[in-house]
Amino acid sequence: MADQVVDVVIAGGGPAGLSAALVLGRSLRRVVLIDEGKPRNAVTRRSHGFLTRDGTEPEQLRMLAREELRRYETVDLRHDTVVSAERAAGGFFQSHTKEGLRVTSRMLVFATGMKEKLPEWPGLLDVYGRSVFPCPYCDGWELRDAPLALLGSCKSKLLAHVQLIRTWSRDLVVCTDGPAGLSAEEKEQLHERGIALYEQPIAALASSDGQLTHIELEDGQHIARTGAFLTDTGAHEATDIPRQLGVGMEPRGVYQTGNHGLTRIPGLYIIGDAKHAFTGVAGAVSEGYEAGVAINHALAIEDW
Ligand SMILES: Cc1cc2nc3c(=O)[nH]c(=O)nc-3n(C[C@H](O)[C@H](O)[C@H](O)COP(=O)(O)OP(=O)(O)OC[C@H]3O[C@@H](n4cnc5c(N)ncnc54)[C@H](O)[C@@H]3O)c2cc1C
Missing domain, CATH: 3.50.50.60 (FAD/NAD(P)-binding domain)
Structure with a gap:
């Protein structure tokens, strides 16, 4: 894998990352999705408000999405953590994982969500x-x-x-x-x-x-x-890798992004809660779809 260049690496396999992977996989793009499997809503029993899945357990929702993605040989799902990423020669990104995987990609998406730092009230x-x-x-x-x-x-x-x-x-x-x-x-x-x-x-x-x-x-x-x-869960970005790559922060503690989650670094996207702090499942799925379409379009122009 280290010597092959895939089209897109997606860090984070919540609703945002999984949705982007579906669009891109169906667009015949080679996608590697790397997810450490620690979503912020894991503490809750039921996830509400997402059409056709209202009241589903959060993990069940993600499992159903992963099952759907397994139908696409274009999508490689990995249970792992992205620990660093850097710009490589030719404008590519090289991502490194905890398990020692090194993947080179044309585009890199962070759908890594937020982590809570809750008030310290006993109970x-x-x-x-x-x-x-x-x-x-x-x-x-x-x-x-x-x-x-x-x-x-x-x-x-x-x-x-x-x-x-x-x-x-x-x-x-x-x-x-x-x-x-x-x-x-x-x-x-x-x-x-x-x-x-x-x-x-x-x-x-x-x-x-x-x-x-x-x-x-x-x-x-x-x-x-x-x-x-x-009123506040003390939520903060799950990873600071985008910051190390040169992405700035908004005063409200989320990454600076433009249209479709594209950052000021060409080819680097941030979507879902990592972009907006709290999108809800429906919002995250929508952002994954939107970014997936934009990324495929950008790749199609590059390939022309
Ligand atoms: C208690 C609670 C209850 C909620 N209930 C609802 C609800 O009922 N309905 C609703 O619509 N929304 C609900 N939400 C909000 C919802 O969970 C989020 O808005 C949604 O999950 C955001 O999706 P996401 O894909 O952006 O991030 P997430 O779902 O958080 O997924 C991010 C994924 O990226 C992984 N990750 C992080 N860093 C790395 C890394 N370096 N490498 C690899 N993987 C990484 C994480 O482990 C996680 O699996 C709730 C949130 C909380 C906290």
């Missing part, structure tokens, strides 16, 4: 992905009308978060784990809507078998709640 890991979630579009329906909490601060965006979560339940409290950063007028708006604001530090999240039961504040108060959303 959070017991409930995260079970009854406390990052995204209401993913899990709001399952928690509709339940006694909910919004956990965390996020300062300037806090009120927007509250307005959003209130879509799914009017029985809502906000625990900011420190000063909320809201004006007196904004606090009054919460009060008028019956939304209690707790600015005391959060001591722990209590639960039973993954089910949140109450939030313990440092001053000893217990707030009974059965579900919650986080």
